[in-house]
Amino acid sequence: MDIERLRYMANQIARNLAPQGEAAAVDATFQHLRDFWDPRMKAGILGGEREGLDPIAKAAVERLASPA
């Protein structure tokens, strides 16, 4: 999957959840990726560079990498 597209999607999710406050937004963005993204999309974002991800999206992707 095109990593640029996946990054754009993750950032867009994070940007819209940001008004909840940083901690809640990271949590909500992580849950969104976990609950709505197909495994190849998850693998794509996890396998790509974190550069280009905004801080909330980046933190959510980090959590997706090690959900525990």
Add this chain to the structure above:
Amino acid sequence: MGYERQADFGTPEVTSDIAVTLTVDGREVTVAAGTSVMRAAGQCGGDIPSLCATDSVKAFGSCRMCLVEIEGRRGTPASCTTPVEPGMVVHTQTPKLAKLRRSVMELYISDHPLDCLTCSANNDCELQDTAAQVGLRDVRYGYDGANHLGAEIDTSNPYFDFDASKCIACSRCVRACDEVQGTLALTIDGRGFASKVSAGQTGDNFLSSECVSCGACVAACPTATLQEKAVKEIGKPERAVVTTCAYCGVGCTFRAEMKGEQLVRMVPWKDGKANRGHSCVKGRFAWGYANHQDRITKPMIRDSIDEPWREVSWDEALGYTAGKLNSIKAQYGARALGGITSSRCTNEEVWLVQKLIRSGFGSNNVDTCARVCHSPTGYGLSKTFGTSAGTQDFDSVMDADVVMVIGANPTDGHPVFASRLKRRLRQGAKLIVIDPRRIDMVRSPHIEAQHHLALQPGTNVAVLTAMAHVIVTEGLAAEQFIRERCDWDEYQDWAGFVAQDRHSPEALEPVTRVPAETLRAAARLFATGGNGAIYYGLGVTEHSQGSSTVMSIANLAMVTGNIGRRGVGVNPLRGQNNVQGSCDMGSFPHELPGYRHISGKEVRDSFEADWGVALDPEPGLRIPNMLDAAIDGSFRAIYIQGEDILQSDPNTHHVAAGLKAMDLVIVHDLFLNETANYAHVFLPGSTFLEKDGTFTNAERRIQLVRKVMEPANGLQDWEVTQELAKAMGLGWNYQHPSEIMDEVARLTPTFAGVSHARLDAEGSLQWPVNEKAPDGSPIMHVDGFVRGKGKFMVTDYVPTDEKTGPRYPLLLTTGRVLSQYNVGAQTRRTGNNVWHQEDLLEMHPLDAENRGLKDGDWTRLASRTGETTLRLTVTDRVAPGVVYTTFHHPATQANVVTTEYSDWATNCPEYKVTAVQVLPSNGPSEWQESYASWSEKSRRIKRVAAE
């Protein structure tokens, strides 16, 4: 059932807490206070003759046929205009009345053609019946006097004729247009003997008038004056079957009136709870596509999309398809396969397609057209209220005091609901319209919105947050409701957020372009005007903030206490006939039926136990992700039932590239649609007239679809899917769709009490239907939200990334017209084309003048993704800087221009905001010409000679 006219009690039903008992012809009857004597007589089996009375419109009292005698009263009052009174003793059949009625009838017949035997309404004519009923044997006046027998017949409408020579000037048609449809296109022109029904202005005919061809006048006409052309051609129907319309999400029920296997006409069913006996031009008349010559009725296959189609037997087609699917699965894995369910198909058919994908293909790569329309509704209402559907039934609007219509165009998209809404507005309810375009609801006969917020496209969240700001900061919040029904802490967080100065109407005016005072007035009206109901459409959802807007709407309903009773609520006007049902049936890649996440082990266990297979616990791909993955090479095969993604989905070039990249594209449809140009297998589909099953409308109302004729291809769609499943090795053996619904009920708690037998007995049921609500749920969240406490979601305005600039200075927004439906596959193959033969581009006069463009000019519409050409309509319906078009015609393919920007939560495309430039053009674009040529080549069929 055989053919019988629908029951008609002469005057509308009245509701009252007070009961009145009277005696009619010696029979005691108890009715609601305010009921007419005519209706009371009808309810106890009486049959008072009448001509100007019909129960879809108010009593008129003009024909003088329904006279009665009432003990203790002088004279012979008209029973239609006389209300019942306690103890009243009424006589409907006396020698005096018989004489009076016969005399009146003589006058009618003296100016009526005596051609009953050759008249198309013979044996189905109220005038004929009434003449027989009153015992008319002679006309003393003769037939030589002045008359209207030479009146010209108006045949301009594609579906019905107006023969003024047969008109008795009863005004039923005029009143139906006024009261039922609310268009007020008809009038009685002239006075006395010169009185005649007239459509529009002098010189107009029905086609050129304001008439919207809803058919209400035709249904109301007691003679052959207004009659369907099909009845004239085919003759009187001989049987009728009640079924459900396959157009929009209103879910009108109709009597399909048949002669043998031939459909004569569709007549709105008076007992239908969604439409209450009304219809629109699509459902009433635009069913000719079912027998159109373009129908494909034989399966076809080809190895490459460059080859012509080859007609094959069902066995060969299904064997070929199953073999390819199994082979791709073996080579690339289950997640390389997926499919799209159809919101035009039945619940049972959708259920089977998603079951085939989950249990046969082995992936959760299932999606549906809701992805591109109301997926944000599912997300937003689920987060705030706990359920993915609207809260009310359509009847609820009759108790609304303030109606807010946001991003919807009900007169065109949901016309039968629009008529109900207009009726309520004529009764005095207030209207707020939030829409960039001046839709008809803003101002039309006897209707005028109190406030039209003509916002800049893409700023819905800003407008709704500003409204919330006004309500909170001016102390208009419904605090008691919020404390009782919502999470108070969450409310306080949300209220603090919206109360910030940056969310005030004044601060946001430069963004929304809505004058702050107008917005404040609208917010005050909604918060203080009584029952507030919100109706919204794709102008809300098809944005990069579609889900945020839905949540903003839910917030607004909660903060004003407008949830959980009649007259209020949040009401998504769903697009396709069964889009609610297709979502309910598990068409989303992350959810099993009933909106339960695929990762939930307990839910998954129940399906695995029932279906006998292991299910993938991970979410699947959405449609746009499927296309991305196809280009990427990890998604190889798709089964598309009843959906034309090439024409309906955004960025046509990208859709084409995705389809072209797949090894196997299976299209299951009525016609060789645009998507089929990229398909390898075509499985012919069946129309709604050819199948049994159920549709679920926007009110969550489940209604039966009944087969009225045999499928032209030999199989109903559920049977095709079952045969494909069998060919893949699955042991399915459903004998009837009712068995599929039994499985739905077994596995889906909200459908637990639903069965075909119950639907047949009760007409319809609104889910949830279960132990807690055994008779269904017309209104949701009555005693509490489904999720427990209502959740206020903080939503902030985030501008779309689709920006205007010097190269693309205008904003394009798209929509639809009354006469066409979605991609037009059905309506373009009917007489509806007379109203809309091509997609047109609406542009404000200032923008047109700046570009040297005038009405009717060819224009080149270009965006960052593509360009097309279409002709211009110059109109101030749109604001300067905004242009508008429809997407009904493949020759235009408006979606060549739309982008892949989409809703952040659901990937619902942002159809409503595309930065474009519009310039003069000499003709079709290069792409249009090359696509037309490609399309023609791709549709070649190698016919098999008949055996």
